[in-house]
Amino acid sequence: MENAIKVTGLSKHYTGFALSDVSFSLPRGTVMGFIGRNGAGKTTTIKLIMGLIHKNAGSIEVLGKEMGPDSAEIREKIGFVYDEQAFYGGIMTVRDVGKMTGRFYKEWNNAEFYRLIKTFNLDPEQKTEALSHGQRTKLSLALALSHNAELLIMDEPSSGLDPVFRSEFIDILYRIIQDEHRSILFSTHITTDLEKIADYITLIDSGRIVFSETKDDILDRYKIVKGPLSRLDEKGREMCVGVREMRTGFEALSASADKLATLIGADAITERATLEDIMVFTVKGEQNGR
DSSP states (O other): OOEEEEEEEEEEEETTEEEEEEEEEEETTOEEEEEOOTTSSHHHHHHHHHTSSOOSEEEEEETTEEOOTTOHHHHTTEEEEETTOOSGGGTSBHHHHHHHHHTTOTTOOHHHHHHHHHHTTOOTTSBGGGOOHHHHHHHHHHHHHTTOOSEEEEESTTTTOOHHHHHHHHHHHHHHTTSTTOEEEEEESOGGGGTTTOSEEEEEETTEEEEEEEHHHHHHHOEEEEEOGGGOOHHHHTTEEEEEEETTEEEEEESOHHHHHHHHOTTOEEEEOOHHHHHHHHHHOEEEOO
8 A cells, every 4th residue: 555654763853852763654545643642742743744844864755755855846745734823924814815825836726725715614805813713724724625735734733622613623524535535644632533534543652653553453452441449450450551540449441451351350340442541541651540
């Protein structure tokens, strides 16, 4: 299968933070959720993929070509959506932003831009400084989709949106991905956004990749196990990715849930793990609660 993105051994060093040996692949026509807590390295990785900063080591291939400083042709095929886009200081109208952005892309489709802003209920004469957070996100998405982009890279696009619009935004993305020639890298710490649309999940923490696999494989592997804390001995803890201790008992993430439940006994409760459960327990490990 051809890849939309292939990152191998990627490293970037800052004072106090290092992105170390990051490797993952996004197959063409699929959606990857790029998850991790704030400061884990998601935005740094995206800036490297976009060629906005220089890497210290590793290779980046985008749409089958090595990404570098002179990769203008590749960037033509990338649509970028991120949180709190400024839109030229907010003094332009939606229509003007479309005109200005269109100058930078050979394949800009003005008719598609107007179709999208109509679909998103955006007034072409409204100044961007008057747009709500959700409306700015819609405009950013319309711009990204109006130049025949084959790859959409989204950096926390739903951060700060209210739950109703966030659900609407995910529905919009769901319709977009029915066109299987497009690929999406969706960076977020809000993992519920990915339950519906992601094919792959890549978890990064402290600048390192923890896992990069299909969403279905990850959700099938892990389960939540709950039970009395007194029944969780060292053997049981070894079966856990992470444990949360509470006065009423414990809950744990395990890839050996059936064995752990058998060890705990009749009081054990086994539940489906969400992507949020998997991320939180994986990055936090042992936790003491109340």
